[in-house]
Amino acid sequence: xxxxxxSLFLSVREGDSSVINCTYTDSSSTxxxxxxxxxxxxxxxxxxxxxxxxxxxxxxLTVLLNKKDKHLSLRIAxxxxxxxAIYFCAEKEGGSQGNLIFGKGTKLSVKP
Amino acid sequence: xxxxxxxxxxxxxxxxxxKSLKCEQHLGHxxxxxxxxxxxxxLELMFVYNFKEQTENNSVPSRFSPECPNSxxxxxxxxxxxxxxxxxxxxxxxxxLARDTQYFGPGTRLTVx
Numbered sequence: 001x002x003x004x005x006x007s008l009f010l011s012v013r014e015g016d017s018s019v020i021n022c023t024y025t026d027s028s029s030t031x032x033x034x035x036x037x038x039x040x041x042x043x044x045x046x047x048x049x050x051x052x053x054x055x056x057x058x059x060x061l062t063v064l065l066n067k068k069d070k071h072l073s074l075r076i077a078x079x080x081x082x083x084x085a086i087y088f089c090a091e092k093e094g095g096s097q098g099n100l101i102f103g104k105g106t107k108l109s110v111k112p
Numbered sequence: 113x114x115x116x117x118x119x120x121x122x123x124x125x126x127x128x129x130x131k132s133l134k135c136e137q138h139l140g141h142x143x144x145x146x147x148x149x150x151x152x153x154x155l156e157l158m159f160v161y162n163f164k165e166q167t168e169n170n171s172v173p174s175r176f177s178p179e180c181p182n183s184x185x186x187x188x189x190x191x192x193x194x195x196x197x198x199x200x201x202x203x204x205x206x207x208x209l210a211r212d213t214q215y216f217g218p219g220t221r222l223t224v225x
Contacts, residue, residue: 004154030210030211031211031213033213035216040221041218041219042114042116042118042202042216042217042218042219043155043202043204043216044114044216045114045213045214045215045216048213088155092210092211095210096209096210097160097167097168097209097210098209098210098211098212099157099160099168100155100157100214101154102154102155103154104152104153104154105154
């Protein structure tokens with residue numbers, strides 16, 4: 001079945017850039033998403049990219065999509081302590097149902 | 113605030129209890145979802161409802177019983193659960209299925225003793 005892989009941990013210093021990587025397997029994915037989960041909270045939609053785009057920028061967030069390699073990344077510029085959270089990559093399956101397939105999440109720790 | 117609320121936020125129950133989780137969305141969406149989030153595992157889709165009709169049951173045990181009385185409300189009825197059912201249960205909604213973004217509630221942290 002479809003699979004989404006992410007590294008489990010990333011640690012950066014405050015002010016640096018963070019890059020969280022994700023690979024997926026479903027070549028018919030329509031949309032790819034990044035969600036953020038803070039402790040004790042649900043998933044907050046951060047950004048998404050349509051599968052025919054290769055880049056999307058939204059303030060401090062930059063999403064890069066390499067469809068050939070099925071690789072998605074999220075870059076957070078000027079990372080702050082408030083960015084510490086778990087970041088989930090998700091792909092939306094092609095087809096009428098369009099279920100989301102999630103990775104296990106990358107825990108981002110930001111050190112002052 | 114995402115427009116999706118869940119109650120209760122925390123629930124502790126014994127294996128013989130019956131309880132229900134509630135989800136409400138104020139976004140005018142037509143599709144609603146239940147997910148299970150366990151430690152160190154990807155989110156697992158449990159059920160999908162579209163226009164109050166169930167469109168997906170992802171091989172979920174019958175001790176979990178969903179109910180969708182209207183497009184704004186979704187329930188998950190629980191009975192005779194097992195300790196391994198302890199998890200964060202997340203509700204989400206979207207306008208439609210195929211192309212539309214899902215918005216999540218804060219979740220219910222369930223502990224089964």
